[in-house]
Amino acid sequence: MPKSAIHEMTQLSEGIEDVAFLSWAKPTAGTPDHIKEAAIKAIAEDKTGGYSTPAGIIELRNEITKKLSKVNHIEASPGEILVTVGAIEGLAAAIMAVIDPGDEVIIPVPGYSTHIRQVLMASGVPVCVPTVEEKGFCLDVDRINDAVTKNTRAILFSDPNNPTGSVYSKEELESLAEIARKNNLVVITDEAYEYFTFDGYKHHSIAALPDMKERVVSSFTFTKTYAMTGWRVGYVHASKELISQIKKGHITFSICAPVVSQYAALGALKASQQCIDDFREHYKNVRDLMCSRLDRLDRVFEYQMPRGSYLMFPKIKLDEGKDSLAFAKRLLKEARVSTTPGVAFDSEFHVRMSFCVPEKMVNTAFDRMEDCFS
């Protein structure tokens, strides 16, 4: 298994001073104060020292069921929830539970590289199906349908998408659901960016579609929603039977999610959700700035306007884009700008840029790139 290009770029940039970072999917802002206060209160009240049950503290799972009903239109019981170490650990455990060695998993690409690695860890076979870049990286439903074989066990995707910023329409998800029902497949989702959609586009949870709840593992996280990346807390929803299988992996990977972070997450759910709107507004503004700066560099890049997440995946028009890692390394060395090479998402001729950064960072990065390419 190759090194993670995301983390390799981070390591490379450690040796260079004053880098403009567009490479990490880490929110600009710190965790909101009321969430930090909830964590501090729980520590002071001695609630965070011992293990929780592997599924997570019941107060948190209760609040999660309310959120799932209200936001995702998924009616769940606390027994269908597993609190995990970010979405990532829930996904790792879910994939381990669903996949037997040799099973095929269809993954629309460009997609989050870690998903592919998680399938490989479970000795599964990732079957990557390209999305349609010209149409905003939308799903190519026919190609997905054609990719199904007797060995296909699951479809796995992030929506809103990392790295492209695409947001699948209800119609696209309905087509996917139909393929899953027809072929008895499990659908595994990564909905980490669920709250961050723009321009009237909306995120839909495929588990809310008719007859889908029993065959979908939906993973969510507090990480992106509440600027809580360092806290490592997320959750998975699935049927009780699937949850009891996923829990076996969860116990083997982590026993339980960090308890202090579970209380922070509880504080996040119980308070006003205004901070999410503020984050969304900020990301939209930075997206708009990034796109306007990309327009000025249209000899080098072309792009699909991201409809969601806080990531975008511009195409490199220069010939040197064929080696996206070399291109990203050149940007780092010559322009002191850190991006993530497309190869990390199995797509040369692209770089991923994050717009979860201050506007100043975007301007610095693009000033430098303009100099570099002039």
Place this chain on the structure above:
Amino acid sequence: MPKSAIHEMTQLSEGIEDVAFLSWAKPTAGTPDHIKEAAIKAIAEDKTGGYSTPAGIIELRNEITKKLSKVNHIEASPGEILVTVGAIEGLAAAIMAVIDPGDEVIIPVPGYSTHIRQVLMASGVPVCVPTVEEKGFCLDVDRINDAVTKNTRAILFSDPNNPTGSVYSKEELESLAEIARKNNLVVITDEAYEYFTFDGYKHHSIAALPDMKERVVSSFTFTKTYAMTGWRVGYVHASKELISQIKKGHITFSICAPVVSQYAALGALKASQQCIDDFREHYKNVRDLMCSRLDRLDRVFEYQMPRGSYLMFPKIKLDEGKDSLAFAKRLLKEARVSTTPGVAFDSEFHVRMSFCVPEKMVNTAFDRMEDCFS
């Protein structure tokens, strides 16, 4: 993969009032105040919101190298350390890195059931080799030697041992090391209970033996040492090359350890280590009480005096012990005492009892068992 009997017993006991718990390996005491304060300070100073590097914050890795040198006689650089979500996630990532599908892993048993599951998750083959119960569950070095085949890739064990409380002598570890060198095996250790040994017995790290550092993955945790089970923070030491492989699994399972917990762990290492001595003293007293109460129930149990950890593994002398799960369920139902059935450790005719509980809990549990068996 069967359900975890440890967690099944916990679930069963949820329906019963006023249970005397001897089943969870969760320390009596809460996390010491100075560690909680370090966590609160880091939150207040806004250090815990964002991801750390996957390997963990450098201040913590620096302190860990000092501890490894002083306590374990392992000379390490920060680049050889990976901070993980408890020892468990480090072990899962290490096993995933070391084992290819079909590789055999030798595990002395009774051993920690999760180790076996982790090998299965990596599509490896656990090869369980019994220890010698009559000699305090010591290693049967000849049988381990005989168990090596051309497919053997690693030896995996916990020392001090969960569930038996055995502590391997330097001579036993030297014999294991010799087998590893001769057959080019990796040794993977779980040293979670490293600080808790009694009666003059000492814990030794096999990585400190000559020529072993390059072939050992040692895993440690703050969990048991500092009564920090809920914080989910531990670490792995291995050679730089192995660490870079293990890091791939680590990123896929968790991205990084919870950052607030990393600061709590830093607080633990930088302060006085007196709390560890206090915990050890407490566990020894409870062990002595538990053994004296077991002596009074010698129609039902016989036992090997635990030399370390805070767990022991009494043998059930009654015929009904052949189904240890049924026996443990009977104890739960009739005596309201929760123990962990030996089957969880692949050993019928045993239950695991934890002595990381208040003395009162031991007395209540044994009063009830005396009634039950009278």
